[in-house]
Amino acid sequence: MSKTILITGTSSGYGKATALHFLSRGWNVIATMRRPDPALFGQHAERLRLLPLDVTSEDSIAALVEAAGPVDIVVNNAGIGGVGAFEAMPMSLIRQLFETNSIGAMAMCRAFIPQMRERGAGAIVNVTSTVALGAFPLAAAYSATKHAVEGFTASLAHELAYFGVRVKLVEPGYAPTTRFGANAIIPVTDLLPGRYADFAQPVLAAFAAPALTTRESDVAEAVWNAVHDRTGQLRFPAGADAVALAEGR
Template sequence: MRTILITGASSGYGLETARHFLAKGWQVIATMRKPGNDALPAASNLRILPLDVTNARSIASLIEAAGPIDVLVNNAGIGVVGAFEATPMEHIRKVFETNTFGTMAMTQAVIPQMRARHSGIIVNVTSSVTLAAMPLAAAYTASKEAIEGFTGSIAHELAHFGIAAKLVEPGYAPTTRFAANTSLRVEDLIPEAYAEFARPIFAAFANPALTTREADVADAVWRAVHDDTGTLRFPAGADAAALAAAA
């Protein structure tokens, strides 16, 4: 039974991905800041472990408790929506600590065991904003663009050791709590000077032509894990697929 470790599995894409792999008979290690989530079914092939991807001790404790990991899915992430001008640098740094440095730290933590076994897969979940930049999300976009470049680079250097690195690029999912892990309110990040510009953008968010379902992301992770063609990027959702085709 192969083992997959998923970060940020308390809700959204991570939760749905955990459910998907559980149903397929995988050993699933679902990680989250505060375990106790009853959204995952009780199963003999499920372990729920605490993890803060921004804390080195938390990562080290997790790796020790988890044992051998065949697949790592770096899904944990936070977002900030608003005018860049009005976004405090402390919150921009928080976004990078989770989305960028947290992903890098988890990747670095699993490489030694995968390299020793000469096998393993690392799937980094980014966003369709890397396919087409979205206004009012500059910090978030930058944090995800960094992971795109990072993943492309390690895909080359880790292939030598039998380790694959993949990208899953979800589109816009109205059901996800995009900025739930920050203390910022969107309305505080839209100064009056930006109000007219922001109004139609938020209207489009509220009534998008195409969206991504959480199941689309779980399916894209599944395809990435089982891909043997060397494909790096896996857009997830109808809107992400359309942006990828246009790009």
């Protein structure tokens, strides 16, 4: 019988690519997003369920657990971006980044752990970022949200291994073809006061023309490998830039 994977943040980018990757290999996929759009996955309707989810809402998560039923794998991919000078970031934005990127992932884990623990099987894959592998200027708050998930996941992996549940990290690099910039709540131009202009210019120039990048398919493949890993490996860098950073640590 086909296994079922639930993936958050599947409207575009890594989440959508991962959903398509698992669908193409015969899995049942529950793809979640704030506003489900059937047009995104038209040809895969037979083994695909689209469900609404706001990871910052306890009621939304509870409704998802009820609607989803038994799930073998949970992939926490939903996230929002935030790039700019930390000094210019309002605390409301910083809290929103943590609510979605960090606490949202934790809340999803907490919601689905009981059924996996009771079965003594299953896996959780938390998708973070290469900002957790190095120091990236103009990404202080965003980096903090991803470091939080990394520490949380490493600890949780030990807790749940006792019950036969695996917990993994997938660490994507920078993918120019995703909607990372578009998903930012406040445009980077609004978070760079004039006094930061000279500092930010070369940083943004390097960001616009990276030597190595990540493709959506790299992340989908890394999630696939993480789901099927039985060696105890925790971290799975995804993309040429991510692999280079991981090897250089």
